[in-house]
Amino acid sequence: MFYLIGLGLGDAKDITVKGLEVIKQCSRVYLEAYTSILTVGKDALEKYYGRELILADRDMVEQEADEILKGADVSDVAFLVVGDPFGATTHSDLVLRAVNAGIKYRVIHNASILNAVGCCGLQLYNFGETVSIVFWTDSWKPESFYDKIKKNRDMGMHTLCLLDIKVKEQSMENLMRGRKVYEPPRFMSVAQAAEQLLEVVQNRRERAEEPAITENTVCVGLARVGADDQAVRAGSLHEMAACDLGAPLHSMIITGRLHPLEVDMLKLFSSPEGLSGLKMTDSSTYVS
Amino acid sequence: MFYLIGLGLGDAKDITVKGLEVIKQCSRVYLEAYTSILTVGKDALEKYYGRELILADRDMVEQEADEILKGADVSDVAFLVVGDPFGATTHSDLVLRAVNAGIKYRVIHNASILNAVGCCGLQLYNFGETVSIVFWTDSWKPESFYDKIKKNRDMGMHTLCLLDIKVKEQSMENLMRGRKVYEPPRFMSVAQAAEQLLEVVQNRRERAEEPAITENTVCVGLARVGADDQAVRAGSLHEMAACDLGAPLHSMIITGRLHPLEVDMLKLFSSPEGLSGLKMTDSSTYVS
Structure with missing residues (x-):
């Protein structure tokens, strides 16, 4: 077997x-x-x-x-x-x-992280498509994850972002020379993911696009979910870009429309100002 | 603690x-x-x-x-x-x-079922919003699950349908008389869920709506996922309405756009004709 x-x-x-x-x-x-x-x-x-x-x-x-x-x-x-x-x-x-x-x-x-993210209090059935955010390089800065997050948010759904892992990668030089020498492993942090996302937001503004996400959009950063020392932080995308959640693995959630019970749960992981971007909609849910 | x-x-x-x-x-x-x-x-x-x-x-x-x-x-x-x-x-x-x-x-x-459904070979990051299908009654036949499945399919995403569970429910009569007498537990089967979905498809046709789902749409029925005797069946929605997957719990997936590797996996759980509704798109993925 x-x-x-x-x-x-x-x-x-x-x-x-x-x-x-x-x-x-x-x-x-x-x-x-x-x-x-x-x-x-x-x-x-x-x-x-x-x-x-x-x-x-x-x-x-x-x-x-x-x-x-x-x-x-x-x-x-x-x-x-x-x-x-x-x-x-x-x-x-x-x-x-x-x-x-x-x-x-x-x-x-x-x-798996796909269900364990429920620990932050966001309802799992309110999540849309999961996206991956990869490490940008000087010459390769894909923005497709932003469009998927936008699509989810347009429908009021949250987005789980899985953050890049580079294990046993070779540098371009070692690869070309056929040398089996590997770079140290790299794991994308919530702060790095948030920075890349903010850069896309800025790019879209420059193209005069209506921003689907702003610095005040409420996000959740998660580190080492399921471990004794797991860390969960809720706050604005701007806050995420500055937070240090420690050792890997990290994941990030961009929220969509929030139920009041979801907001109550996020407060457990937020500073008093962290959720100030939230506004109530007509149907008594929150968006940011 | x-x-x-x-x-x-x-x-x-x-x-x-x-x-x-x-x-x-x-x-x-x-x-x-x-x-x-x-x-x-x-x-x-x-x-x-x-x-x-x-x-x-x-x-x-x-x-x-x-x-x-x-x-x-x-x-x-x-x-x-x-x-x-x-x-x-x-x-x-x-x-x-x-x-x-x-x-x-x-x-x-x-x-949880949200990640364990991956056992049928459909990629978890290709799933959209999860929906619940509730038992219809003579007077209450909500169709909102259909619209969510349609939305997911429009984006090429699969939909996990969680099927209704009725445990410790009272009949209307016992409820009104305040009698704490409970009905036997009921668990919706894949066949029942497929029948309700087919009825919605029929209703939409009568309203001259373009059908987002047909009898030939490829679905996956799952029963007792994770147990020794788990059952997985892939086939058309029409087949699902006739299948008997045995004891609860059941779940059903309505597929979206399928990657060739996903199709290969579904073949493990399908009759030779079961996936005949699939057609290749320009980009070498499959839809039904």
Whole structure:
């Protein structure tokens, strides 16, 4: 059996009892290590599980998938993913390969950031399409995430922004020279995401577009959701650009139309002035 | 400390190790029993946890919240929720009451249907707003869910439909007579949801509206997601209306624009004809 097991979001003990039992019985256990991270590393997980883990980076999952699946028809192999196993495309690919090779598979689900963001008090069914915000470079500054946020806000929906992760990336020079030297991992902070978003807002103003988002739009910054030291901050986009929520991973929400109960929850995570951009609409909901 | 603990979606062992440890140390443990269900009941959970659970129905959570929170400032009290704790509004309400009473709280997340539906191979970031489909009565047949699905499809997004649950409902007669006699629990099946949706499609045709959804629109029916006997079926809306996916809980997805990899995954859960409604668009994605 090939098991895809979610690890949840915090530390080693956020795995489910079922998932832990499976890990202990498998012949090989892979740890996917490029789409997300826990607050603890491979060593802590190995210690807690009492067994060795094989680190699976993007290259291995994309190029050596058959190696990962090898023998899973006669013994048990597990593939561990931070959060829930179905956040990233490549894991569908593993499932398809398993099925084509006649290998049975099973999924052991866990929390993912997509539902755990509910901890800030925004209702999950009020979220529109999730967007990704990538690190801009000097020559590549895509703005498509802004248009998706705008579309969601036009419908009154909140937007969860997943922030970029760069793990095992090569510099252009090392890539061209074929040197397997990797840059240090980078994780986008809420402040960095907010700055990029403010830059897009500014660009749109210069094109005389009606701004769908302003410096006063109420946002929520989240860090290490599900961990003991998780941090949640609600406030204006302007505030987000200046906040320091500490170690990764970070996510950011741009709010849409807010129900009074959602506003009450956001107050738990806000300074008194943080929500001053909110205005009540005719139907007794709030927008900013 | 007041703990909100997600139980995940399958059975007793889908709780996280962290959640289980907390349950064992609490002075009182409540089990929320009206927004969702596991494949096992209270007895099985009590046996597995080795302790008594207090069943919390809607009345108790809405009217006796202070009773639930009592003493949580000096000892530990847990409130267990199927899936993740932040699916339903009332749980924000519990958090706000706790904070107002000076009681600290913590959330232990778990899988919810909102992320576990990824098991069918549809990409989670291609989902728009989640909708609820409620049981129609002879005199009350709301169609608003259709318009939300249409809006999502217009943008190419998939729609997760959460299907109605009626637990501890009173008949109109018993309600008026003040008799605390409850109807048997009811859980909407994929077939029932598909039938209601087809009826709306028919109504819109009679009003000469361009149909956003037809009998051939590709849908996914899911039952008992995360459990050993989970069932996933992909096919036309027409097929969904005739399928029997067995015991609750059920959910249904109305697809939007499909990536080829999503189509490959859906084929795992479909008859050869099941996806015949799909047509390729110019950009090499599929719609139905």
